[in-house]
Amino acid sequence: MGDLQILIDAPIFSVQLLLDGLLIGAIFALVAYGLALEWGVTNIINIAQGDLVILGGYVALTVYHLGVHPLFGVPIAAAVLFCVGWLIYRTVLFRVIDRDLFTSILATFGISILLQQLIDKVYGADVQTAEANLGTLFLFDNQITLSNIKLVAFVVVLACGGLLLWFLKRSRTGQAIRATAQNARAARIMGIDTEHVYSMTVAINAAICGAAGALVVMVWVIQPFIGLAYTIRSFMIVVVAGIGNLGGVLAAGMGLGVAEQFAGFLLGAEFQIGFVFALLVVILVVRNLRLARKREYLH
Amino acid sequence: MLHPVIRRAALVSAVSALAFVLGAPAQAKVEGDTIVLGAALSFTGKYKTNGQHTKNGYDLAVERINEKGGVKVGGKSYKLKVVYYDDESTAARGAQLAERLIKQDGVKFMLGPYSSGLTKAIAPVTEQAGIPMVEGNGASRALFNKGYKYLFAVLSTSEQYLAEAINLAAEQAKAAGQDPAKLKVAVAVENDPFSQDIRAGVLDDAKRYGMQIVIDDKLPKELNDMSATLTKVRALKPDLLIVSGHAKGAATAIRQLSEQKIDVPMLAMTHCEAAQVRAKFGALADYTLCATQWAETMTYKDDYFGSAGNYAKDFESHFGYVPPYQAAESTASVMVWKDALERANSFDPAKLRDAIAATDMQTFYGNIKFDETGKNIAKPMVLRQIQAGEYKVVAPSKWASDKIIHPIPPWSAR
Known part of the structure; x- marks a missing residue:
């Protein structure tokens, strides 16, 4: 716990950890929001979520290799992945949409393996x-350093979130998506083409992953086989925040990001991810206890 | 006229007798005037890049040895040939293919696969069959404490990868009139067996000098961000930062050190080449010390490639890229086989095993002499520093071509 003393003596390092955590968490939150959207509307937990992120990263990388500034990769990757998502729904997912969760998890797991291998074939494993x-942005007399790309990524995440929120609230398709999420059968009776809604939802999720992947390739590194880490992280965020709550997802994503940074600093990097998982268990247990108490009141 | 049943039975027994005669390896896998070596390599999956480097290394050695008269055993000249299978970068498949090479194809001379993990899977198979395997791409020290008798590695094992950086830091401290025991060392190493071997070697050497380990982080495999560790580096100001986490770790470290403008006097890493830090990060990667098994500027010599520099030229004209050390050590493995076959003057695996164990030679890749566990103890690891975008050998001093720039200038002056 010698490292705790550092934070007490020099609180500026806490600020650094806090800001890093918020910026890192935001990117995960974006991916998690896509996952929540697809889960909420189609009842599919997309195991290939992380692999779509990585694919988005490779699309952005291709753009970058053509000599374009990688920031332009964000909209391009989103557009390309939108088509990929639509294709995935039309070829695979529509077959499993009404099946139980296990079937759809297997299907997306298969897609995940397929994507990994295809990326590996095309781009190699490097x-x-x-x-x-x-x-880099220097703050507080150079004591805090923030890479500008992380800040830009943060802004992009907020912009994407806002855009989505507006789309779901205002646009015709967005309203149809929300109606389908609430009750697919009723929506169908009201004349909503739920097949179209499903394919749009899967495509939008893929587009979100694409944008996030384009950010990841600029902020961190990508490799064909590291998608699963993003799937698990976003799944965790959704479990904490619940489905269909953008604010909650953002807060959970950034909160876990901050927790991870402090755990890494104080306990060592080996506990960085383990700590977040432990935190998740605690949150679930506490929540369960609270629900149980509520149920008692109802008796 | 024979009864059809008898005729069929006769035919079957004749065919099986023929199969027995043809199929039974005479003494070993030698087809006419060709000696057949076998290897399972990763042509698909996550190791496919390095699997290809390994294959190119083997192929270049085979071609050169055949050009120069082949291998002389019992007064006769033999050509070399390698049978390859794709292990798909998975350990289970590697072990299966090793069995297949030995039992079905009758191969008696094995070359190693790519990576410690695959070597770990294959070594028990070759060991049980009593077939020697010479490998150049399995560096984990766990391979050499199991008492294997038939496994030989031409490369330096993992615990030596960055230990030289500790020596270098101590040397620099002494030159500056400081006590090496006062040095603070930060270690950020991925949490996998290979990287942890590297860490163990570093900690051993640091202890020898009485240095203080101020950070000892084990980075999880899933971790893509090391900013928390780097914030700790800024807070604790170590004199030497050691990073190892395959290509991902190298790329992440260079990127985040430069983004967060973290100043350290000395930075030592593995996998710089695999992560292509020089091409991707340019000047941001300058001053980094990179551990390598081999460099084309080394002064080793042999009769087949002349020098390390010549090897690099030959390799590039064949395959169109500068040879990474993975290719060089693969080439050296084949050269060990050639040397041992000639000295043993026999195809008997047990005799060959003893001949390999007695190897004492210099190749373009370095000196090769195995200890009783089968690892090469004659070749040191090399540290290269990236200076103005070029890799320069700076340690160990005996083979160094350039002087280290120390300490690394702060980011504000770069």
Whole structure:
């Protein structure tokens, strides 16, 4: 716990950890929001979520290799992945949409393996990055350093979130998506083409993953086989925040990001992810206890 | 006229007798004037890049040895040939294929696969069959404490990868009139067996000098961000930062050190080449010390490639890229086989095993001499520093071509 003393003596490092955690968490939150959307509307837990992120990263990388600034990769990856998502629904997922959860998990697991191998075939297994070259922001007399690309990513995440919120609230398709999420059968009776809604939802989720992947390749690194980490992380965030609550997902994502940074600093990197999982268990237990108490009142 | 049943039975027994005669390996896998070596390599899956480097290394050695008269055993010249199978980068498949090579194909001379994990899977198979395996791409020290008799590695094992950085830091401290025991070392190493071997070697050497380990982080495999560890580096100001986590770790470290503008006097890493830090990060990767098994600027010599530099030229003209050390050590493995076959003057695996164990030679890749566990103890690891975008050998001093730039200038001055 010698490292705790550092934080007490020099609180500035806490600020650094806090800001890093918020910025890192936001990207995960974006991926998690896509997962929640698809889960809520189609009742499919997408195991291939992380692999779509990585695919988005490779699309952005391709754009970058063509000599375009990688930031333009964000909308391009989103557009390409939108089509990929639509294709995935039309070829595979529509067959499992009414089946039980186990079947759809298996199906998306298969897609995950397929994506990994295809990416590996096309791009190779090497670690890849794209340089945005945006420099570093210095705060508090150079004691805090934030890479500008993380800040830009944060803004992009907020913009994507806002855009989605507006889309779901205002647009015709968005309203249809929400109606289907509430009650698919009723929506069908009201004349909503739920097949179209499902394919749109899967496609939108893929587009979100694409945008996130384009950010990941600029902020971190990508490699064909590291998608699962993103799937698990976003799943965790959704479990904490619940489905269909953008604010909650953002808060949970950033909260877990901050928790991870402090755990890494104080306990060592080996506990960084383990700590977050432990936290998840605690949250679930506490929540369960609270629900049980509520049930008692109802008796 | 024979009864059809008898005729069929006669035919069957004739065919099986023929199969027995043809199929039974005479003494070993030698087809006419060709000696057949076998290897399971990763042509698909996550190791396919390095699997290809390994294959290219083997192929270049085979081609060169055949050009220069082949291998002389019992007064006769034999050509070399390698049978390959794709292990799909998975351990279970590697072990299966090793069985197949030995039992079905009758191969008696094995070359190693790519990676410690695959070697770990295959070594028990070759060991049980009593077939020697010479490998150049399994560096985990766990391979050499199991008492294997038939496994030989031409490369330096993992615990030596970055230990040289500790020596270098101590040397620099002494040169500056400081006590090496005062040095603070930070270690951030991925939590997998291979990287943990590297960590163990570093900790051993640091202890020898009495250095203080201020950070000892084990980075989880899923971790893509090491900013918490780097914030700790900024807070604790170590004199030497050691990072190892395959290509992902190398790329992440260079990127985040430069983004967060973390100043350390000395930075030592593995997998710089695999992560292509020089091409991807340019000047941001400068001053980094990179551990390598081999460098083309080394001064080793042999009769087949001349020098390390010549090997690099030959390799590039064949395959169109500069050879990574994975290719060089693969080539050296085949050269060990050639040397041992000639000295044993026999195809008997037991005799060959003893001949390999007695190897004492210099190749373009370095000196090769095995200890009783089968690892090469004659070749040190090399540290190269990236100076103005070029890799320069700076340690160990005996083979160094350049001087280290120490300490690394702060980011504000870069």
